[in-house]
Amino acid sequence: MSISVVASGLVTAIGFNAAACLAALRAKISGVKTEKLYDLQAGQYLRAARVRLPQWWEGIGKLAELLAPAIAECMDAADGVDSARIPVLLCLPEPGPPDRLGGTPAQLVAALQARLGRPLSPLSRTLAQGQVSAVAALVHARALLAQNDCAYCIVAGVDSFLRQSVVDAYIAPRRVMTASNSNGFFPGEAASAVLLRQSRPDGPELRLLGLGLGREAATIASDLPLQAKGLCAAVQGALGEASVAFHDVDYRIADANGEHYKFKEATLLVGRLMRKRKPERFELWHPVESLGEIGAAIGPAALAQALHAGLHGYAPGPTVLCHFGSDGGDRAAAVLRYT
Template structure:
């Protein structure tokens, strides 16, 4: 894993989240700091109190591949409708949970794309595929999309992510590992579910685009489940490689969008990186945005969410500056960092 020359633009977004059934509503709620946390129909076995998390209120709620398709299909439709191309000419790369995660639907790999096609009413591009890897999946998919676009094999690519932790087997595994926030544990996450998608094109395709100028994929050996000394070397290397591609330092980055979920491990990781790399004087501090605070842990959907939020911030004029860095990490050790830039930032409406 290494640095990859991305140079692709985000020109459209789609979202289905606990905060809203489309990108406009979800992003407005994120900007306002609206939290979707609520009591869930599962109990903490120690205290007997309901677990807290987030969920999308679909007309009929259940868990499985069909529910994930219900989450993702409207997000893809938003992206398709944001351009004039035939949807069947746009490949869709879908980040999903890793294959060994407890509670993963057994038919996910075979049935998710057909289920989405059934809901959309048309076939997807033949190159459409799933990319299993939790948070890391859409980052790897972005690298694939960049290669296709730069070779001009296609005009647009959708990178999406869909995930849900609201499954008894998944929650039991997280509870056994003491990774859920409960009455007796504050070092944990709030389980959630979401689908997010971004439409990618070559830069210069839209006036309100943001451009991914640097992308680095690395590996952390000291994972959250490891006993090894943790020094955040994987994410630090990802930052360095992504910043080198853009010929800037972390001190020139205006804000950071991250997958921080409430677990101390990821906060320590971000702190290590900032301590090593953010060493030059700043006119103002670098803001740290973490939408999982409001959405709950959405895992495979987090990177498209971060990119959508960065684009919305530039469109609506509340971005702290032109340059941002997005970072994420999967439990299995994969890390990704992306440097994005908005060449046009709207004047904020007050």
């Protein structure tokens, strides 16, 4: 049984809904601007990608405010199915330090239900695995949708790096883009969601072909030489399940965020797995360029971008490889095809 992505919802620094955000993403509009986050070492304000909410606040309340509209977009696209019968698999940042969530998952779920004005399905759950959460959620969604009483499922993610304490924690190991450090990311925040159902022959939809997971020993904080073994294992697992050769993938979407580490890992992946020369350019899309580093929200955002690219005809081809990696060493990949 295969499942497919059929709709999306987004709240980001470049748009308050999926249509606006994905159009801006296609146009390569950046949401990164100078914000009231301070680099004490350089004595300068930082550039970051902030969602333009009507007021400023932090923590659980803000994350719920970002997340509710994205999930509501997906619920509204579910053919009139009662939202209480649609499980929500919520992707969250991995436990700190630093603590990007600002509370507990249970508190976030309660705040989310209050803003939605309706309870979530009892089959809903949270997955606090950072960037790889979405692939773990897809594994669970596939099992849920195999049940006859579950017509739809939502995979959603939310994250924010825009607290001074969080920024300070990433500035210390020189991971944030600053005036004195070009090997870093722009902090961001976002909520993203995708609606899934069992695949149908009538389309249009983004069909999930394969999933893979891996573990990297040479993390970004490690002194070990990076050989991309964890990412290679995840991608090989996804390709094997999909029965797709690496050279038959048309393009890639990844969580590359401006740090040399992630681009090196993506380059090593191609060098290790490409067995046949591709006649055309093998594009690597990195939405973080426009959205800032959005952590656990990157997975559903990448799936939304792939669906939009297929619907509007600007994808290099129908088959896409999405791959992600968390700071702790988890790696994940998904192969999908637009039909």
